[in-house]
Amino acid sequence: MIQPMDGYYIGLMSGTSTDGIDGVLTQISTPPDPTQKSVTGIQILASASLPLPETLRDSLLALNTTGHDELARAAQAANTLADCYADVVTTLLQDAGLPATAIHAIGAHGQTVRHVPESGYTIQINAPARLAERTGIAVVADFRSRDVAAGGQGAPLVPAFHAAQFGNKPGRVILNLGGIANLTVLSAPVRGFDTGPANMLMDAWARQHLGVLFDKDGAWAASGQCNPQLLASLMAEPWLGLPPPKSTGRDLFNLAWLRTHLQTLPQAISNNDVQATLLQFSVKTIRQAIEQHAPDTKEVLVCGGGALNTHLMHTLAQALPCTLETTQAHGVPVQSVEALAFAWLAHAHLCGYAACLPAVTGAPKATIAGCLYPA
Incomplete structure (x- = not known):
């Protein structure tokens, strides 16, 4: 009781x-x-x-x-x-x-x-x-x-809270952009699962090559170009094809994992092109997860530190076939x-x-x- x-x-x-x-x-x-x-x-x-x-x-x-x-x-x-x-x-x-x-x-x-x-x-x-x-x-x-x-x-641990706070509303999805991205699908029954990296790889790459904790506003990623070969290699990760329920973390998605994919390229690419590709990787895995596992999505409410990355948010808004806004608009600051x-x-x-x-x-x-x- x-x-x-x-x-x-x-x-x-x-x-x-x-x-x-x-x-x-x-x-x-x-x-x-x-x-x-x-x-x-x-x-x-x-x-x-x-x-x-x-x-x-x-x-x-x-x-x-x-x-x-x-x-x-x-x-x-x-x-x-x-x-x-x-x-x-x-x-x-x-x-x-x-x-x-x-x-x-x-x-x-x-x-x-x-x-x-x-x-x-x-x-x-x-x-x-x-x-x-x-x-x-x-x-x-x-x-x-x-x-x-x-x-x-x-994991994820928060979908029950998301449902309580933001309502059991069909067509509404909560997207948390932390180190890992995860989705809560607010329909009955409430579902939630990780989609892949959000900020984790981008932060690690920025820390290694710029000496900063994160790529502020996604400016470094915006200065580069997505490399199609690297993106295709990253998207071939078998974990991404697993059905929910699923969760992940640094045990899989880390710089060593990224380097194995970089080594498959016929020639080296610039560091900012890698960052641009990592951002597109986050966006593409999120879109793929929504298309495959929440195809009726009409609105996405975003929270987490990645919601403050203006380039990431702009790219997501262009990629997703639904409305995109932050949880701030629904009374809860993203962080x-x-x-x-x-x-x-x-x-x-x-x-x-x-x-x-x-x-x-x-x-x-x-x-x-x-x-x-x-x-």
Whole structure:
């Protein structure tokens, strides 16, 4: 039975882009089950973002591959990340003018460094007990592993929230442009799946060749030309042809993967042409996923950091045969959607609502997402 647990919640998210931590403090006053009513009673009272320290970012990225003493390095990175989470929580409480004792729970996803559900595991770097100690607030974390244990992908995690926030509306799709792009199809039953890289490869290429965290506004990509041979090679990736439910991450789409495709070209191409091709790759995989798995789409609402990439958004608008706008037009800032989702998921956990949906993850049953670390 779903128990009401209305009140204040905090959501924290540091995604596959590894650029920073987004946090929101919300007041939730409606049931978590989107079949009961839309979450019109969710209000953002404060939001905050904190860039990841460069040393922590490097540590987290290094943990995506095996290396020396990685267990100790993972534990140390988890503690540092929890401390950064705690700093965001402090800022949110100060901005909202609320004491820690007013908050029911923090939803903290952690940083994914391995995601191999087909082998039965997914790993998110996190130290939720440390976060609970630092803040004096209960923490809900480890959102994926129960669904994976039940035979699901453990991802995407947010489609149930998307349905609650943006309505079970046939023809409407939510597109999250994080490190990975994922779609939520808002028709009954709600479906969701990853489509491939959004910003992850572009960010990595920009960092390697420009020394910046991301290609601001897609200006570098816009200065280049898409290489048809490279694009065709990237599009031949077998994972792209798999039917949903499916999810992916850095385990597959990384710079080593990109280099294997670059090596197949008859001659080298310029770095900005590679960036232009990566942007077109993101756009084409999204369009292909919509055409194949959501052909009745009439409107796409975009969130995530990629929604701020003007060249990417312009290219998407030209490529998709439907209307395109951001979630900002529907009341939720693009960089707050995922943090808000984890506040909602913490609420759903305390209410006993199973937010991991079989039609999304492929598990044979719905499961309650997360584990609780009391204050």
